[in-house]
Amino acid sequence: MKLTKTRNGPNTIDTLRREMDHFFDDLVPFSWNREQSGRSLGTWTPNADITENEERYQVMMDMPGMDKNDIKVSYHDGRVSITGERKSEEKDEKDDFIRQERYYGSFYRSFMLPEKVKEDDIKASFEDGVLKVMIPKAEVVKPKSIEVS
Structure with missing residues (x-):
């Protein structure tokens, strides 16, 4: 055994x-x-998924309970930054919390992208508590072959 x-x-x-x-x-x-x-x-910090294909990068972040006017997306020097603030709800003074798991306040997330992108074509949308940022990749300049005569 x-x-x-x-x-x-x-x-x-x-x-x-x-x-x-x-x-x-x-x-x-x-x-x-x-x-x-x-x-x-x-x-609190919203979770993010980042995907890539041949044409674009995509960032998706869960932000339940937020308003799109409280979210800012920016791009500078190869870095996408997302900031925002989830505001607390008004609390009835008669109610005491037994358990509080929802958090409020501001957040900051930043992601460095490995390639050049089309800065002017970056689009962000917010629907059903999910932020989606579409970042198209720039055209890659391929080396030109020069024939020697």
């Missing part, structure tokens, strides 16, 4: 990942804290 050693608790990879998260959280005092979903700072 073969005996195997079992562990109660996280494996080595999980421990390493947690330690690396703590290391980077200590380096940047206002960074996203994965274990507490950013709540240790009383702030």
Whole structure:
């Protein structure tokens, strides 16, 4: 009969990942804290998906409860920046929170793009609490072959 050693608790990879998260959280005092979903700072940061194909980059961010007038998208030197603020709702003074998981306040997200883009053709739309930013890629200048005579 073969005996195997079992562990109660996280494996080595999980421990390493947690330690690396703590290391980077200590380096940047206002960074996203994965274990507490950013709540240790009383702030929130919307999640983002970034995709790419041959023609464009696309950034999609979930921002439930926000108004499109409270969101700003900018592009400068190869970096797309998205800022905004989710405003708190009016609270009835008679009601006490039993649990509060929704966070309010301002946020800032910035993404560096690896290639040139058509700055004037960047489009952003906001629908059903989702921001979609379409960033078309610039035409790549291909090297011209010169025939030697």
